[in-house]
Amino acid sequence: MILAAVSGGSDSKGLLLALHEAITLGGFSAFSLSACTVDHALRPESDAEANAVAAFCAQRGIAHSIRRWHGDKPVTGIQAAARAARYRLLADAAQEIGALCIVTAHTADDQVETIAMRQTRSEPGAPGLAGMAASVLVERRAWVLRPFLPLHRTEIRAFLTARGEGWFDDPSNDNRHFERVRMRHALTGSGSSPADILAAGRARLASSERAALLLSRHVQGFEGLVARVDPVLSARMEDPDCARALLSIASVVGGRAHLPGRETAGRLAAFLKSPGGGRMTAGRVVFDSRKSGLYLYREARGLPHLELHPGERALWDGRFLVENTGRDRIAVHAGGETAALCARLIAAGLPEPVAKRAVKSAISFGVVAAFADLTDAQAGVPPTPLVQTHLGLYDTFLPCFDLMMANSIAALFGRDGYPAPPVHNV
Structure with a gap:
């Protein structure tokens, strides 16, 4: 059909x-x-x-x-x-x-x-x-x-x-x-001209494929919350494909639907060239530069609070799709009980200071007391909504040019890949 x-x-x-x-x-x-x-x-x-x-x-x-x-x-x-x-x-x-x-x-x-x-x-x-x-x-x-x-x-x-x-x-x-x-x-x-348009399409496809390869080789994701970028990639912002790979990760970490603008890209390139490491914040993302790599995580400011009725579904902070599958109205916010998550991040290889900062922007849930199901409340049943990482760059519109790149980013954030088009074309 x-x-x-x-x-x-x-x-x-x-x-x-x-x-x-x-x-x-x-x-x-x-x-x-x-x-x-x-x-x-x-x-x-x-x-x-x-x-x-x-x-x-x-x-x-x-x-x-x-x-x-x-x-x-x-x-x-x-x-x-x-x-x-x-x-x-x-x-x-x-x-x-x-x-x-x-x-x-x-x-x-x-x-x-x-x-x-x-x-x-x-x-x-x-x-x-x-x-x-x-x-x-x-x-x-x-x-x-x-x-x-x-x-x-x-x-x-x-x-x-x-x-x-x-x-x-x-x-x-x-x-x-x-x-x-x-x-x-x-x-x-x-x-x-038609020839120019076709050439530009092929160039974008080739760029996306190169960026996808860079992402698979040089970027590691942690709990859908932090991305670690190898210095071999973060030091090459003058390379358009390296820059695009890094900025795409920044967009996802920051819950954005578009790549950062040229002013942000310029600031980031200058920051990464400076010796000694340090931190820079742009586009809701902290860029934490260390000898072991560049770490990207959401800054702990401007984090929203929302409430979901049973059966409701919503996007939180541009980063997570949340569906309330329980019987209680739930509150969705940042922070909460983060000790276990922080321990997992450190055990997975993140520097402790990075893990402690990153968990401040982690998604958390609680029951809205005035609307709690008494049976669940008395039993101490915590809310367990369905949560999935949202990739704002691609989840609304994904051009076929970028399918390979989108699948690489999805894998880094624990997401299934995107379905292939019914016909192959540029």
Whole structure:
């Protein structure tokens, strides 16, 4: 089963029709096709447009569902929030029908715009300049494939016109309030060539593979809490792959979804070149440099406190997913009883001062007394929620470029690897 994301615009409608023809007429009858339209409820016309797509699918015998983005919408960052909601809803739909993958209709035009936007805020050679990957894993649940990345919008529209099909034009595509629209008008036919884009994608894949090898050889994880980096790696921040490997670990330790910025990277490089070791804090991470290595752990400041009802699930500090599987309301916080954890860290080879500092940011639990189950409380039963390390860099969106690197980091933090895409591509 293939799930096609269809908005009713020319690109997605062309993709749906091309897949339908391939399956019904092109000898790919082993596949089945379903479609999903996400209604962001941001325009009065969106409901009617979603229903029109449903009617289009019904005429062709294509199963179709509509998913709506409910709730309050943010005042700022609306496009990023809509994108996150769209992929979450598509992943829900894919899981429910057991789809092998989701396909979206991103084009070569979209790719050029994406790279141009990233060029305005990235240094030459930065990983993001490879643009959109041909496949990306969403929330560790569903692979999204982008088969139209080599095609231009004019080709898709010619395909639809030849079949007498029209499409919707979203007015937000001409709203210069959005960065992508401004960039689209600024490019006017210029931008990266297909050969350059392909080369950049291959370069990013090669970089990720080298970084993955560096991580497996020179980084050790402890209890999902501390990472030890060999001096052979930490002393080579001028090497882009070494820097990327180290900064990726820092992001995970700090519970961040993005790599540290260039200012932080510059400060860290200068710190690591200074003799005598010492400590530096940046991006919520302590970089503790010693003769035996560079130790990374979460700084013991700004650590959150939250409460979970039975059955609730939440992300704590950007680092741990917690699910309350018990009968009591529980409190999730830092610290608590840390003596046993500290002893384990020291026994595993961490310097005692590092272990003592690191445990201050360890996740801990307690029963909220006012809501405690008396039977459990009297028996002294401690809360035992399900806890899993969260890798903010990859757990929401993982481009296929970075799969090998993500799996190396997952292993360091005691996590299972990520599923492979259904097809191999860059």
